[in-house]
Amino acid sequence: MNIPLAKIPILNKRVRFPVSPHIPGGLATPADLCRIAAVAEKYGGTLKIAGGNIVIIGLTLADGEAAMNELGMRPESFLSNTIRGVTMCAGKPDCPRAQQDSTALGLALDEEFFDQQTPGKLRIGVSGCPNCCAEVFVKDIGLFGTAAGFTVILGGSSGRQAQVGSIAAGNVPAEETAALIRRIVDYYRNNAKNKERLGQTINRLGLDHLVSQAIPSQYRLSK
Ligand code: SF4
Numbered sequence: 001m002n003i004p005l006a007k008i009p010i011l012n013k014r015v016r017f018p019v020s021p022h023i024p025g026g027l028a029t030p031a032d033l034c035r036i037a038a039v040a041e042k043y044g045g046t047l048k049i050a051g052g053n054i055v056i057i058g059l060t061l062a063d064g065e066a067a068m069n070e071l072g073m074r075p076e077s078f079l080s081n082t083i084r085g086v087t088m089c090a091g092k093p094d095c096p097r098a099q100q101d102s103t104a105l106g107l108a109l110d111e112e113f114f115d116q117q118t119p120g121k122l123r124i125g126v127s128g129c130p131n132c133c134a135e136v137f138v139k140d141i142g143l144f145g146t147a148a149g150f151t152v153i154l155g156g157s158s159g160r161q162a163q164v165g166s167i168a169a170g171n172v173p174a175e176e177t178a179a180l181i182r183r184i185v186d187y188y189r190n191n192a193k194n195k196e197r198l199g200q201t202i203n204r205l206g207l208d209h210l211v212s213q214a215i216p217s218q219y220r221l222s223k
Contacts, residue, residue, distance in 0.1 A: 017064025021073035026052025091128030098128035100145025119192035155199030
């Protein structure tokens with residue numbers, strides 16, 4: 001049963017509702033920004049820009065739900081067991097260092113994977129070159145571009161139990177990355193304990209276990 005949160009009196013009295021529309025890649029048009037600003041103004045909220053997100057803060061629960069409906073945009077996911085919006089660097093054509101089109105790939109991955117259910121929180125990041133501006137070594141699944149394709153890093157986290165991910169695959173063509181991530185996410189669903197991050201699953205079972213089950217041999221770094 002789906003009861004609007006604003007109908008629950010105790011929540012409505014105490015909770016402030018951060019309105020955070022999902023903006024794939026953080027790429028917004030001026031019209032998008034004007035619409036978000038107008039809704040924030042209408043409900044007396046303040047805008048907070050955090051990473052690729054714009055959040056309207058300071059609203060009551062009832063106003064927050066009304067504002068979200070009025071925006072007509074999907075909300076960001078704050079649940080602990082979902083795939084978050086994909087982070088991507090500027091990449092081609094905006095960055096002269098880009099070796100792969102991180103924006104096109106990041107948007108395609110966001111379209112497919114955002115908000116899917118997983119055992120724990122899962123973050124994906126895509127960088128266009130080894131400079132890794134999208135902080136892909138601290139994403140559960142990170143990719144950076146090289147002239148030969150994408151290198152895949154698994155098990156990173158910037159959260160409470162921060163850790164640097166491990167390079168698990170290389171030379172993956174852009175058009176094959178979604179299929180590879182499907183295999184990794186399937187592995188995660190089949191092997192993780194409830195609320196375990198991918199890096200914790202890897203710590204428990206070993207990277208070799210994941211690689212043997214989820215990474216096709218042509219992308220393994222030691223074959
Ligand atoms: S990771 Fe590379 S391509 Fe992406 S913004 Fe940084 S320098 Fe540019």
